Amino acid sequence: MKNNSRLRYFIYLSLIIIGGCTTGKKALQKGDYDASVAKAVSRLQNSPKNSEAMQVLKTGYDLALQDHLRKIEEAKASNDLFRWESVMYDYQKINQLADEINSCPACLTVVPGPTKYINELADSKYNAAAARYNSGLGYLRENNRQSAKKAYYEFEKTQNLQPTYKDTKAKMEDAYWAAVTRVVVQPIIVNSGMYKLSADYFQQQIDQFIGNYSRNKFVIFYGETQATDQKIVPDQVLSLNFDDFVVGQTYVKERVEKLKRDSVVIGETREKKPIYGTVKATLSIFEKNISSSGLLDMSITDWGTKKLVRQQKFPGTYVWRDSWATYKGDDRALSKQQLAITRRREQLPPPPSTLFLEFTKPIYNQLVDDISYYYNNL
Structure with missing residues (x-):
């Protein structure tokens, strides 16, 4: 049984190898002459005396050479401005066929000295370059x-x-x-010393983004100071200003719950038997929300015409939340979760500068997405 399994495996493997080593006959029949030559060369490198591969190589090469030369003459006769690129491509394919045959000793007995068009390829490249150059001058x-x-x-x-x-x-x-479109980005002005550090950090994030922007090579961003130092005359000016912002709006909500639980052991008899009863408590839950929000205006102005070419507004909100609780009465009336929250104490909120920075984070994401969308497609 083991020998039969091995035999079947080797037969299967042999079929795969034989199937993979085609002579190129099918490619030749389909009119894919270049592929037929490549397959025949590959077969003859492994099996130098394969008669079918020899015949395919001879016929395939003759037909491939004729086909490429025909296309070259047709391209030369056309009015296509960039016809020399087609000519160049076909000369490259002819030379590639020659290189494949020259790498196979058995193939050279079938096609001795395959033709190469070195000078013709060089001339077609030169002419193709001239056509592109003249086209560029026209544009x-x-x-x-x-x-x-x-x-x-x-x-x-x-x-x-x-x-x-x-x-x-x-x-x-x-x-x-x-x-190139030269874009000068004006700095954000926040008239409040309390938020200066946070506003500076927000500005740094924007400066870093525009400094690393590379999606559209024909757009260059400049900071205002950089543009002044380099005497840049902008094509566009991108301005960013907060229409409004509010930091630290505080809302405290109290919710009171009356709690009771039955069948709670509240004592015992002289005989040490439990006495069951009802326990009660009043739970006060406090929720504090401190909201900070702002609206950033982005406008892009054409420097020459002073015309507004794009304007978008980006909102941002950040809510800091805290909760704690107190109770009066019997703590046995409270669940584990309710009891846990009574052990918490009111937390100090972040400083205003941190709250300012937090509400600018969603604004930043919207801003860079919009700038990218606009300038990537400019």
Whole structure:
């Protein structure tokens, strides 16, 4: 039984290996000539005398070469501005086929000296870079921010195709700065010394966010002092101001409950037998809520036209809660939970500066989400 199991396992494994080592015949029949060549090469590297793989390689390579050369001629004859990129792609595929065959000694007996188009590929890359460069110049001449972005990406493609083509790097830099939106963020002013430290911390969080912002490379944030020092002329000004805020509104609520419990041992007879009765208590539960809230106004203004381009308001609330209780009467009338709360004492609330900071936390989350949404899509 053990030998039969091993035999079945090896047969199964052999079928997998054989199935995996295809000759490329199916790919050839489907017209995927490049894949047929790659599969035939792979098979001949493992089985150099496989006749089917040899036939597939010969036929597949001839058809792949003809197909790519046909596409190259069609692309050259087209009016597509970026036709040289198609030409370049097909020359790359031809050269890749040649490299695959050259890596397989058995394949070279079937296709000796596969053709490579080194100079033609280099020329097509140069021409493709020139087309992208000229396209970038066209966009740059339109002299607006959106076209400058397109120009930047065209020069970037030029550099990827031909890193040293003309003054591409300088043009790319010109396009970038023509596309950038410079945003000066004005500091929040809180006219209260009591909350200055908390307001400063809130401002630091905002400064850190804008300092780390990188989602849209064409947006740069500046603090007001930084912009002044660098003599930055902004495209937009982002202003943040509290329309209103209230810190430390206190509400205390008392709830009184009359409690009683029956069948409680309240004594015993001379015969030491328990005496049952009813015990009573009055429970006073106190709940204190200290509410702090504010409304932050965010406005974005176009510096040139002084037009308001976006305005949002973000509310924030923080409620600090405390509870405790007292009772009069027999503590046996209270449950364990009620008794536990009577052992608590009224707590001192956080200082006003902490309450201020707490209500700004939900405001901060809303603010950075909105800034991100707006500028990510600018």
